[in-house]
Amino acid sequence: MTGNQTYKFYRVQENGTLKPTHTSILKKESHISNNYTCHTWLPDGRLIVCTDQGEILLLENNGDYKMMLSESPQENFNIECIQTYSKGFVIAGDNGAIMIYEKSEDPKNPYMKIA
DSSP: OEEBTEEOEEEEOTTSOEEEEESSOTTOOTTSOSBEEEEEEOTTSOEEEEETTSOEEEEOTTSOEEEEOTTOOOSSOOEEEEEEETTEEEEEETTSOEEEEEEOSOTTSSEEEOO
């Protein structure tokens, strides 16, 4: 669950109930915004979380922070929505701009902006 100053990571238990496992993004760099605007699950089980400052965060499948993508738009780009597709994901911002990212084999840059 993401929102303004809100991040909660839940796991489904065997009895079907949800159990919160994180209430903040663990090990995230302190300069990154806490106003999370949207998120999506990737096919490999990892999570992408976006912020109001144009930051795209990659989290491991257990909810732990991995990295901020180097090709995050940043600079006054409020990411409002994100959607996965077969090769990666698409983000859109409040200024009407749309950006497309595709998976790469580079571990330092796992998703590259293509448009």
